[in-house]
Amino acid sequence: MVAPASRSAWPKENMRWWIMFRDVDRLTVTGDGTIDGNGEMWWKTSCRVDKKLKCTDAPMALLLSKCNNLTVENIQLLNSQQIHMSVEDCQDVLLKGITITAPGDSPNNDGIHIARTKDIQVLDCDIKTGDDCMSIETGTENLYASRISCGPGHGISIGSLGDDNSEAQVSNITVYKAHLSGTTNGVRMKSWQGGKGYAKDITFEDITMEDVHNPIIIDQNYCTSADPANPKPCKKQTSAVEFSNIQFKNIRGTSATEEAIKLDCSDTVPCHDILLQDVELTFRGHKHKHKHASATSVCNNVKLTESGSNVVPKTC
Structure with missing residues (x-):
């Protein structure tokens, strides 16, 4: 399935999605085919x-909304206009064997975006894109992701949470066995100042990094501009989304x-x-192309439990 090549084919009142399934229980989306968003334009x-x-809206290729007992298996998504696949307000979801491919410089087109969804498994997915390979947003609860390959892209992200002083609730997230290669972040949690709520009980385990910028990052001072031409600094605020019980285990490779x-x-x-x-x-920078040099860490306002050996x- 190939999206129209011209922007004028899209009705002005619906610039946000291309293919949508809403309110369908026990839905299975499967097959060997490709959904091609024709996103270059x-x-x-x-x-x-x-x-x-x-800044204007662009369609997401595939939106799955308010679907319970949902399975999406073995499909390919290619060059989405914006987000490739978004799962919102669903319960009991299996995403398996999904391949997502877009250039590393394609803007704002997350691979798999998940929001307000409970009891979800994401297995055996290969994601190459220009934004987050996976973005896990507020309302996500009981997510298990395993054997995820990511790169290029911005890594596997929880957030951003708490934007516009909103309340976030994310809990019981496990990312187990992932490989990230050449991504701009590795495993990341990000929230805005001024938000409230929590992100808790989160485990990133058995993850390999290959030339990844920022392999492990928690950023509670996330700030990006809605209008890149006029970036505005985010003002200091006291409330924040609470991050707790977060485990990074067996994470190895090069930064x-x-x-x-x-x-x-x-x-x-x-x-x-x-x-x-x-x-x-280990740090493998330009000066040390063939040598592994010492990497560093930065900590602000963190209460670590005893780190393992x-x-x-x-x-810190």
Whole structure:
């Protein structure tokens, strides 16, 4: 299935999605076919690519909304206009064997986006894209993701949470066995100042990194501009989404930045019960193309539980 090549084919009142399933219980979407968003024309006119342009909506290729007992298996998504696949307000979901492919510089087109969804498994997915390979948003509860391959892309992200002073609720998330290659982040949690709520009981385990910028990052001071042409600094706020019981276990590989671990938490709502165990990240920068050099870590307002043996680089 190939999306129309011209923007004028899209009705103005519906620029947000292309293919949508809503309110369908026991739905299975499967097959060997490809959903091709034909996104290049949309990317060229994105304000993230050309900062002189006004920011406008673009369609997501596949939206699954309010579907219970949902299975999506073995399909391919290619060059989406924006988000490739979004699962919203669903329960009891299996996503398996999904392949997502787009260039690393294609803007704002997450691979799999999940929001307000409970009891979800994501298995054996290969994601190459220009934004988050997986973005896990507020309202996600009981998610198990395993054997995820990511790169290019922005990594596997929880968030961003708490934007526009909103309340976030994310709990019981496990990412087990993932390989990230050449991504701009590895495993990441990000929230805005001014939000409230929580992200808790989260485990990232058995993850390999290959030339990944920011392999492990918690950022409670996330700030990005809706209009890239006029970036505005985010003002200091005291409330924050609380991050707790977060485990990073058996994470190994190479960092493309010297700062391999960054835990930047809120002054007023510090991250707590953060565990790093069996982490080994080495810096392989341009100066050290063939040598592994020492990586560093940065910690602000973090309460670590006892880290396990062998945490490299050493943390706060």
